[in-house]
Amino acid sequence: MATCHARDFFVNGPASRGTSLLDAAEKPVELDLTGLKCPLPVLRTRKALRRLDPGELLVVVCTDPLAAIDIPHLVREEGDALVAQDRAGTAMRFTIRRSRLR
DSSP states (O other): OOOOOHHHHHHHSGGGGTTSSSOTTOOOEEEEETTOOTTHHHHHHHHHHHTSOTTOEEEEEEOOTTHHHHHHHHHHHHTOEEEEEEEETTEEEEEEEOOSOO
């Protein structure tokens, strides 16, 4: 039996069928935080966001249930934009656009 990683759903699943709000020409920075527990997903997301230039995209995949609350809250606090939020089983994917420099 083949094992399917959460990222496979997003690479081969609905996002690849044109349901994403992203322009195909954009290459987002991907951050795989599967298996990490609170507060690590939000802390690593913040660190990654602060390294991006305005307009760049960050895609975060995680399995911590609290990330569904923490990451959107972080995005609002930082003044960035949550472009998309998807769920596949226990995996969640957040697509974030960096809005400004820190």
